[in-house]
Amino acid sequence: MIPTRHAGPVAAPHAASAGTVPRVMLWVSAALLPATLFGFWLYGWPAVHLWWVTTGSAILGEAFCLRLMQKPVAPVLRDGSALLTGWLLALSLPPWAPWWAGVIGGLFATVIGKQVFGGLGQNLFNPAMVARVMLLISFPVPMTLWTAPLPMLSANAPGFVDGLRITFGTLPATFDAMSSATLFGYARSELSRGVDLLQSLAATQAPTISLLGERAGSLGETSSLLIAAGGLLLLGLRIITWHIPFAMLATIALFASLMHGIDPARYLSVGIHLLSGAAMLGAFFIATDYVTSPNTAVGQLVFGAGVGFLTYVIRTWGGYPEGVAFAVLLMNALTPVIDRYTRPRIYGRDRRGAPLEIDP
Amino acid sequence: MGIFEKIFRHHPPWGVHPDDHKLPAANAPLRSLPLPALLYVPMQQHVGSPARPVVLVGQHVLKGQLIAEAQGNVSAPVHAPTSGRISAIGEVTAPHPSGLAQLAITIAADGADTWCERLPVDDPFALAPEEIARRTAAAGVVGLGGATFPAAVKFNLGRRLKVNTLIVNGGECEPYLSSDDRIMRDRAAEVVDGLRIVMYAIGAREALVGIEDNKPQAIAAMRVAAAAFGNVQVRPVPARYPMGSDKQLIQTLTGKEVPADARAAEVGVLVHNVSTCAAVHRALRRGEPLVERIVTLNGGALTRPGNLLAPIGTPVVDLLRFAGVSGRPARLVLGGPMMGIVLPHARVPIVKGASGILAFDAAEAHVAEAGPCIRCGSCTRACPMGLLPLEMASRIGADDLAGAAGFGLSDCIGCGCCAYVCPSHIPLVQYFSYAKGELSARERSKLRNDATRRLAEERVARLEREAREKAAAAARRKAERDAAKAAAGAAARPLPVRIVKPASEAAT
Numbered sequence: 002m003i004p005t006r007h008a009g010p011v012a013a014p015h016a017a018s019a020g021t022v023p024r025v026m027l028w029v030s031a032a033l034l035p036a037t038l039f040g041f042w043l044y045g046w047p048a049v050h051l052w053w054v055t056t057g058s059a060i061l062g063e064a065f066c067l068r069l070m071q072k073p074v075a076p077v078l079r080d081g082s083a084l085l086t087g088w089l090l091a092l093s094l095p096p097w098a099p100w101w102a103g104v105i106g107g108l109f110a111t112v113i114g115k116q117v118f119g120g121l122g123q124n125l126f127n128p129a130m131v132a133r134v135m136l137l138i139s140f141p142v143p144m145t146l147w148t149a150p151l152p153m154l155s156a157n158a159p160g161f162v163d164g165l166r167i168t169f170g171t172l173p174a175t176f177d178a179m180s181s182a183t184l185f186g187y188a189r190s191e192l193s194r195g196v197d198l199l200q201s202l203a204a205t206q207a208p209t210i211s212l213l214g215e216r217a218g219s220l221g222e223t224s225s226l227l228i229a230a231g232g233l234l235l236l237g238l239r240i241i242t243w244h245i246p247f248a249m250l251a252t253i254a255l256f257a258s259l260m261h262g263i264d265p266a267r268y269l270s271v272g273i274h275l276l277s278g279a280a281m282l283g284a285f286f287i288a289t290d291y292v293t294s295p296n297t298a299v300g301q302l303v304f305g306a307g308v309g310f311l312t313y314v315i316r317t318w319g320g321y322p323e324g325v326a327f328a329v330l331l332m333n334a335l336t337p338v339i340d341r342y343t344r345p346r347i348y349g350r351d352r353r354g355a356p357l358e359i360d361p
Numbered sequence: 362m363g364i365f366e367k368i369f370r371h372h373p374p375w376g377v378h379p380d381d382h383k384l385p386a387a388n389a390p391l392r393s394l395p396l397p398a399l400l401y402v403p404m405q406q407h408v409g410s411p412a413r414p415v416v417l418v419g420q421h422v423l424k425g426q427l428i429a430e431a432q433g434n435v436s437a438p439v440h441a442p443t444s445g446r447i448s449a450i451g452e453v454t455a456p457h458p459s460g461l462a463q464l465a466i467t468i469a470a471d472g473a474d475t476w477c478e479r480l481p482v483d484d485p486f487a488l489a490p491e492e493i494a495r496r497t498a499a500a501g502v503v504g505l506g507g508a509t510f511p512a513a514v515k516f517n518l519g520r521r522l523k524v525n526t527l528i529v530n531g532g533e534c535e536p537y538l539s540s541d542d543r544i545m546r547d548r549a550a551e552v553v554d555g556l557r558i559v560m561y562a563i564g565a566r567e568a569l570v571g572i573e574d575n576k577p578q579a580i581a582a583m584r585v586a587a588a589a590f591g592n593v594q595v596r597p598v599p600a601r602y603p604m605g606s607d608k609q610l611i612q613t614l615t616g617k618e619v620p621a622d623a624r625a626a627e628v629g630v631l632v633h634n635v636s637t638c639a640a641v642h643r644a645l646r647r648g649e650p651l652v653e654r655i656v657t658l659n660g661g662a663l664t665r666p667g668n669l670l671a672p673i674g675t676p677v678v679d680l681l682r683f684a685g686v687s688g689r690p691a692r693l694v695l696g697g698p699m700m701g702i703v704l705p706h707a708r709v710p711i712v713k714g715a716s717g718i719l720a721f722d723a724a725e726a727h728v729a730e731a732g733p734c735i736r737c738g739s740c741t742r743a744c745p746m747g748l749l750p751l752e753m754a755s756r757i758g759a760d761d762l763a764g765a766a767g768f769g770l771s772d773c774i775g776c777g778c779c780a781y782v783c784p785s786h787i788p789l790v791q792y793f794s795y796a797k798g799e800l801s802a803r804e805r806s807k808l809r810n811d812a813t814r815r816l817a818e819e820r821v822a823r824l825e826r827e828a829r830e831k832a833a834a835a836a837r838r839k840a841e842r843d844a845a846k847a848a849a850g851a852a853a854r855p856l857p858v859r860i861v862k863p864a865s866e867a868a869t
Contacts, residue, residue, distance in 0.1 A: 011728060012791035014777035015698040015721065016379055016536060020739065020784040022732055080732065122733040242742075296738035296751065345747040347769045348608060349621035354769070357620035359627050 022121075026081030028240055032231030033088060033286065039227050040220030043150045044096035046164025048220060052091040054100050054168065058107025059087025066116035082121050086110050089129035089286060092221030093279065093326065094136070097148045100169045102140065106132040126333045127293045130326045137326070147217035149181035181217035184277040185322035188269060197266035221282035222323075225275070232285025244298050246284040248305025249312070253280055256313040268317065280312065283325035293333040300336075300343035307332045373613065375745035376601040377778045379536045379699070381575060386659045387539030389667030391547055394683055396470050400442050400674035401453045401710040402428065403465045407503040408510045409435030414466055420447045423477035425650050428466050431498070437511045437713075438501045440650040441468060442672035444475040456677075456695050456712060460705035468674070479648035485558045490520060493562040493645065500644035501651045501713075506530055506541075506605065506634035507696060509714040512559075512641065518624070519563030519631040527565040528614055529556050531572040531579065531635040532598065532605030535697025538717040540655040541635050543668040545572065545579035549586035552635050553593060555642030559633055560592070568593045569614045570635070575600040602699060603776040607632040609745050621772060636716075656715055658684035661722030662691070671711060677718055678707035684720075691726035694719040699777040732785040740779035740789065746772050750779035750789050757796045762803070765796050773797070 041049050063083035067074045087107050094102060113135075114128030115121070137144045151158045159167055182190065191201035216223065235241045253274050260268035274280065279287075288294060288308045295304050308328045315324025346352050372378070405411040412429035422428060422441040429439040448469040452462035485493055498513035519527075529552075533541040545552055560568050570587065572580050574597040587593040598604055598613050608619050610632065617628045625632055636654065643649045652673055659666045664685035671680060677693065693704040695715055704718075711718070740750035748769045756764035773793050780789040 011692065011703050011726075012780075012788050012794065013698070013700050013702065013775075014781045014790065015692065015694055015701065015703075015719075015726070016781060017729065017786060018377065018379070018782050018784075020782065021729070021786075022735055022784045025735075025737070025784055082735075120733060122735045291735050291737040296736055296741050296749070340752075344749060344768075345741070347621070347748060347772050348612075348746040349619055349623075349772065350769070356622040357618060359620055359623055 022080045022082070025240055026085050028238055029085055029235060029286065030081065030088060032234045033092070034231075036224045036227035036231060036282075037088070037092065037220060039224045040092070040096065042153050043223060044148060044220070045151055045153045045158045046161050047148075047159060047167040048096035050164050050168040051094060051096060051098055051100070051103050052088070052220075055091035055094065055103035055107045056084055056087030058104045059083050059090065059111045060107075062108040062111035063116065066112055066120075070116075077121070080121065083111050083115075086115065086128045089221070089282075090132050092282060093129065093133045093219050095144060095147050096220055097146070097167055098143055102136055102143060106136050109135055122292050124292055125336075126330050127287060127290050130287060130329050130333075133326050134330060137321070145186070147181050147183055147186070149217055150223075183218045183222065183322060184216065184273060185269075185316060188273075189322045192267070198269065199266050216277070218277075219279070221286075222277070222279050225277070225281045228281040228285060232281065235285065235289075241285070241289040242298070242301065244301035245289045245294060245305035245308075248302045249284040249288055249309040250275060250280065252306045252309025253313050256310065260317065274313070274316070278316070278323050279325040283308065283312070283329060287325065287329050288332070293329075293336060295336050295339045295343060297340070297343050297345050299345075300339045303339050303343060304332050304336065307335065372599045372601045373604075373609070373745075375609070375743065375747075375778075376603060377743050377781050378601055379781060381536045381600070382659065382698075383537065383539050383542070383575070386537070386657055386666035386668065387542050387576075389665075391543050391655065391668050391670060392683075394669045394671040394675060394680065396443055396472065396474060396672070397675050397679045398470055399448070399676070400445075400468045400470060400672055401465045401676065402439055402442060402468065402674035403453070403455065403463050403710060403712055404429050404439060405455075405463060406439065406509060406673070406712040406714065407437040408508065409433065409437070411464065412436060412439045414450050414464075416447050416450075416466065418447050418450055421445070421471075422447060422468065423475050425479065425652055426477040427650075428468075431501075431511075435511060435514055437503050438499065438650075439466070439673075440501055440652050441477075442652040442674050443468065443470045444473050445470040454705060454709050456702075456704060456709040456715070458703045458705065465674075465710065476649075481648040482645050485645040486561055490516070490562045490564065493558060494520075497562070497641055497644055500640075500649070502637065502640045502644055503651070503713050504634055505636035505640060505654060505713065505716070507700070507714050507716055509712075512633065512637055515626075515631060515633070516559070516562045518626050519565070522624075522626040523629070524563050524565050524626050524631045525567070525629045526615060526631075527556065527560050527563060527568040528607075528611060528630055528632045529568055529570040529635055529638060530605055530607065530610055530632050531570055531576070531583070532610055533576070534573060534600070534602040534605040535699050535701075535717075536602075537659045537719055538657045538697045539659075540657045540668055540716045542576045542579050543655055543657075544636050544639055545576070546582050548639055549579075549582040551639045551642045552583065553586040553590065553638075554646065555638030555640070556593065556633070556635075557590065558641050558645055559638055563631055565631065566592060570595045571598045571604070571610050571614050572596070573598055573600040573604055602778065603745055603774070606745065606774055606776060608774070651713060654711075654713065654715065656680060656711060657717035658720075659717060660690065660694075660720040661725045662686055662688060662720040673713055674710045676707070677704060677709055677711060680711065680718055681707055681720055686720060688722070690720035691723045692719075692721040694721065699781065700775065729786040731787045734785055734787060737784060739782040739784065743778040743782045745776060745778060746774060748773060750793075753796075754787060754789050754792045757792045762796050762800050765793075766800060770796055770800070 060083045064074050067077055090106050090110050110128040110132035114131035115124045118124040254271045257271040257274040261270045295301050311328035311331055312324045315327055350356055410433040413432050414429045416428045423444045426441045427438055428441050431438045445468045449467040453465040455461055455463035494513040494516040502512040503509040531541055531545055556568050570583055580597050583595045587595055603609055611630050612618055619625050619628055640651050655668050656671050657668050658680055664687050694701040695704050734751055753765040753768045753770055775790055777790050
């Protein structure tokens with residue numbers, strides 16, 4: 002007789018695909034890496050320090066909650082979701098933001114944004130965006146202080162230790178000279194001064210759009226090209242589908258071209274809308290968050306279009322120059338509703354769930 | 362597979378493509394298992410009522426002799442897989458994860474393998490279709506793709522509903538399995554002849570043979586065999602699990618969708634497996650009942666994987682020994698890895714529906730620990746029925762079975778695509794099987810409670826009625842008694858005296 006080793010019944014299927022949650026998180030992180038490294042180079046050591054402070058805080062917050070709930074800590078941390086949350090938050094902060102912004106944001110993201118809801122898979126809102134919006138509303142000044150690019154190894158760039166001083170101490174006196182505005186912030190303030198876009202964007206001090214993103218902004222707002230490349234990698238690996246990024250970017254492009262066509266002096270062009278803010282990061286990495294977005298193709302198209310529309314509205318007529326974070330959170334709130342109304346049709350049934358008529 | 366191929370490859374918008382593990386087993390030539398000493402032939406090898414033994418312990422039987430007859434409308438008879446002596450009629454462990462016992466006839470083979478008298482038919486097309494169905498039923502032919510539904514019952518259904526298209530299922534989408542592949546390669550002429558007999562029996566005008574495109578040799582062999590028949594078309598279909606599921610194959614080949622509450626025959630289509638067609642051929646042309654089948658022996662724990670021709674009732678252990686077991690299999694599976702069932706041990710017999718026995722090594726049997734659902738939607742994209750497995754599972758987890766049913770639980774075919782792709786390794790199929798079982802148990806207990814309540818209410822009503830009637834009867838009796846008493850009293854009391862004068866006196 003040939004004995005077998007298993008103890009009890011195991012249900013089919015007796016096979017599994019290679020996909021695992023840690024693998025998904027790892028690939029998303031890998032896709033973020035080029036843009037992140039480019040951002041590190043662009044803004045120097047302070048950006049590096051802010052990144053590890055933020056991701057470390059996010060992981061710490063997760064571990065703290067798991068300990069409180071007496072759940073195993075190590076296996077959950079290994080899924081990589083806390084790291085990714087912290088990473089995405091770090092990419093959305095001003096690169097020279099003080100350490101406490103990273104700490105408060107990171108802890109808030111995983112403790113309040115995620116674990117309070119019940120941990121991975123249970124949160125209604127994107128944790129990184131919850132933390133970012135909290136920081137923006139609570140500390141509007143440091144959260145809107147942007148630095149002009151000061152690439153590593155360039156003459157005035159802060160070294161490792163100076164970087165620590167900037168992140169953990171006070172901003173250097175010379176910061177004012179280095180501070181800059183994002184393109185959206187600049188355009189908005191010039192518009193409010195009565196200078197129309199045709200003049201303000203032509204001015205010499207206007208931030209430029211370059212595909213590589215050498216301009217002021219958060220790490221995730223600069224290099225649209227590298228962010229999009231990471232997004233395409235995720236598409237190729239089938240970790241995300243095209244529906245949300247396409248719907249979001251297409252909607253922004255649609256409204257931007259419409260309004261820019263009507264009045265180029267008041268409304269920014271499609272290129273600026275797509276390439277100079279957080280649109281790419283939002284479309285490929287934030288709005289596509291599995292947990293907080295709809296799970297059917299139609300639902301994802303609706304969701305993406307909603308994020309795109311709200312982003313455009315907030316950027317153009319809202320109180321903040323950039324609106325991706327708010328738009329994502331608002332659509333997160335709508336996700337259960339979208340899921341409810343975009344259920345797929347079941348084989349053999351019509352959309353309402355009634356059996357199909359027999360068609361001989 | 363290159364990244365672009367992955368993006369642009371054409372396939373249906375459902376299902377999964379597991380690593381098929383079909384080689385080298387599929388390419389190994391078909392071998393015959395040496396006759397086992399003891400065969401344990403279960404009475405329940407099909408959907409429907411179990412067969413009833415018609416032999417006695419100690420009786421000598423010949424190969425192909427009827428040993429148990431069908432009972433009821435949906436059932437199938439069972440025949441002796443070899444010649445020998447009936448050594449026992451009793452319970453053996455069923456090929457089922459429960460390890461429960463099942464009635465079986467044990468035959469001690471005499472080694473001669475002598476056939477009983479066979480009644481071959483030279484020209485089945487000269488018989489009446491009803492006669493073909495009768496002979497198929499008498500030969501114990503059931504669906505060999507795994508469903509084991511009695512074939513003749515489907516013939517009659519197809520004829521009654523005037524089915525136009527016979528779909529012959531050569532999909533064999535389950536990984537590891539190659540018994541259908543082998544029968545199409547080695548016995549293509551038998552398959553084609555069998556399917557033409559089935560077409561005639563159900564009155565179909567055309568037959569579409571759907572074969573997954575990962576079986577080029579089978580496609581080629583079947584094309585050669587079917588070349589002479591214009592109404593038999595061999596149609597390669599994309600290798601995509603669960604292509605072998607009848608609803609998905611029908612949709613791929615004909616574009617028709619079977620309504621949720623209907624049978625395939627009602628949309629003019631009937632599906633039969635290639636091995637079933639070959640069994641019909643043997644039942645008619647050779648007069649041989651279904652007493653053996655091709656079983657795929659595969660898995661990491663086997664040294665000589667391949668396909669074996671084995672008598673029904675062969676203990677799994679004999680098959681494993683023949684296929685060479687290295688070490689201890691970590692798990693034994695009957696059927697394919699996607700829908701197969703775990704065997705409690707190797708001392709169970711194979712049945713008519715046993716397309717494969719898989720002996721997994723430790724790596725193949727590894728069960729990853731389940732994590733939380735991250736709502737990635739992989740299951741939704743994989744589901745061939747258009748269901749939302751993640752929503753159903755979250756409802757079931759909260760014991761909201763009615764909620765899960767509202768998401769279409771009853772339409773789940775249990776194919777396992779969702780659990781296969783789940784990155785959190787949530788055993789979704791187990792959730793759904795549990796919920797389906799629990800719902801039907803609740804339904805049954807509700808019916809039972811309703812019946813009990815009805816009986817109780819009727820009893821109360823009856824008691825009340827009886828009490829009422831009793832009271833009414835008592836009242837009536839009392840009234841009668843009173844009346845009688847009154848009458849008696851009246852008789853006893855001196856009547857008011859009336860002086861009756863004699864008429865004569867009055868006259869005077």
